[in-house]
Amino acid sequence: MTSETAVSALVLDTIPYRDKDFVVRLMTPEDGVFSAMAFGARGSRTRFPSGLDRLTIIEAVLSHKGSGMPVCKMANTRNVFWRLRRDLECSAVASMLSEMLLLVHMESEESKLLFEFATTAFEQLDQGLSPGSPAAALHLSLGVLRILGFLPATVACPACPEGHQAQSYHLRSDSGALYCRDHDRPGAHRIVLTPAAVRVLRHCLTAHDLRALAVISDDYLPGSALRVMENLLPWLERTLGGRLKSFSFLRSLYAQ
Numbered sequence: 111m112t113s114e115t116a117v118s119a120l121v122l123d124t125i126p127y128r129d130k131d132f133v134v135r136l137m138t139p140e141d142g143v144f145s146a147m148a149f150g151a152r153g154s155r156t157r158f159p160s161g162l163d164r165l166t167i168i169e170a171v172l173s174h175k176g177s178g179m180p181v182c183k184m185a186n187t188r189n190v191f192w193r194l195r196r197d198l199e200c201s202a203v204a205s206m207l208s209e210m211l212l213l214v215h216m217e218s219e220e221s222k223l224l225f226e227f228a229t230t231a232f233e234q235l236d237q238g239l240s241p242g243s244p245a246a247a248l249h250l251s252l253g254v255l256r257i258l259g260f261l262p263a264t265v266a267c268p269a270c271p272e273g274h275q276a277q278s279y280h281l282r283s284d285s286g287a288l289y290c291r292d293h294d295r296p297g298a299h300r301i302v303l304t305p306a307a308v309r310v311l312r313h314c315l316t317a318h319d320l321r322a323l324a325v326i327s328d329d330y331l332p333g334s335a336l337r338v339m340e341n342l343l344p345w346l347e348r349t350l351g352g353r354l355k356s357f358s359f360l361r362s363l364y365a366q
Contacts, residue, residue, distance in 0.1 A: 142221035160187035244336035
């Protein structure tokens with residue numbers, strides 16, 4: 111038996127299939143990330159008047175039959191993020207967030223939070239809020255990990271008095287917990303961070319969104335965020351279970 115549902119979805123990726131079709135990777139608040147077949151999407155302007163482009167929000171009708179891949183019967187674009195197509199740095203940050211969302215395994219409650227987080231991020235990037243693109247990428251990466259439960263809500267050693275500054279900190283790569291060198295347990299897998307790196311982490315993790323991050327007036331933030339991101343990247347990719355190709359592009363852009 112075939113059923114049809116109307117959904118608002120974020121298009122994370124499109125994969126050409128045969129001559130006129132697409133396999134689209136969609137994200138909805140209810141179902142998270144999934145694939146759908148869009149027959150004729152590369153040629154039909156009747157059922158797909160705006161086409162199907164990645165990093166857009168669409169209103170779509172999905173047809174479900176059994177346990178197979180749903181079919182996208184028709185779609186209209188609701189929101190196009192034009193700056194993400196013109197601005198290379200914003201595009202690199204958005205692509206990195208998209209890659210992360212395609213990699214993660216999310217529960218139903220997490221999918222709703224991640225959908226809201228992603229759409230807000232794309233809207234703010236489209237408004238030109240890219241507060242030093244490495245800092246934006248770090249903020250969004252930490253935000254995804256926090257929603258998934260891999261990072262605490264605060265950046266401080268829980269065993270130290272409030273306001274205490276240690277000489278170095280250890281980020282446990284098995285749990286995402288942060289401890290100072292004196293309170294970390296022996297043998298734990300860790301990433302060593304300087305107080306300056308922890309300061310960057312605190313800015314990027316505690317900022318509510320990119321708008322809040324943009325008002326932080328620290329000239330060191332973009333360059334320091336790039337170094338922290340490079341330090342955390344192996345742990346980030348291992349946690350997500352895949353390589354983030356967009357970060358290499360972002361790093362090359364910032365190096366210029």
